[in-house]
Amino acid sequence: MNDYGVTGSTTDVEVLIKLPIRELWSGITAIDRYGEWSPECYYGAWLDDRIEKGARFEARNRFKDGFETYVTCTVTVAEAPYRFGWDVYGGEDVPLAHWEYELEDQGVETLVRQTFTHGPGDSGLRMGAVQNPERAAEIIQGRLDQLAANMRSTLTAMESALRTPR
Structure with a gap:
């Protein structure tokens, strides 16, 4: 089936965060705190008690139209403390997305590159492109732009929260 360019569509942001790399790493891997920072993800929880390849967590997202998703990652x-990434599964055996952070140590600051890549699994973006093939490119780019804005917003909120003691 033609997915109109959804699979493999990607966006990324690069943000300089005013935190040392290890402090930022602690935030990026604090899945249970993403609900405080993200415009879409309102819940996250580790399913395994370790931060390593193969570990799993669950997340819940709410979109502006009220639609909600429940995923396992x-x-x-x-x-640690340089790269952290995960695949997102919505009930299928193939991921619907891949997220990744790359951190570059710059002393008291950290350069963060965050990337989103759409996978072959089912998603709202894929559904929108398939249902509106004449607008697929516009729909895909609109979502990628929204994701990039959300990444910047999340990183800014994360930086602010980590700089302020709880």
């Missing part, structure tokens, strides 16, 4: 890379 599997860590694909956990190289």
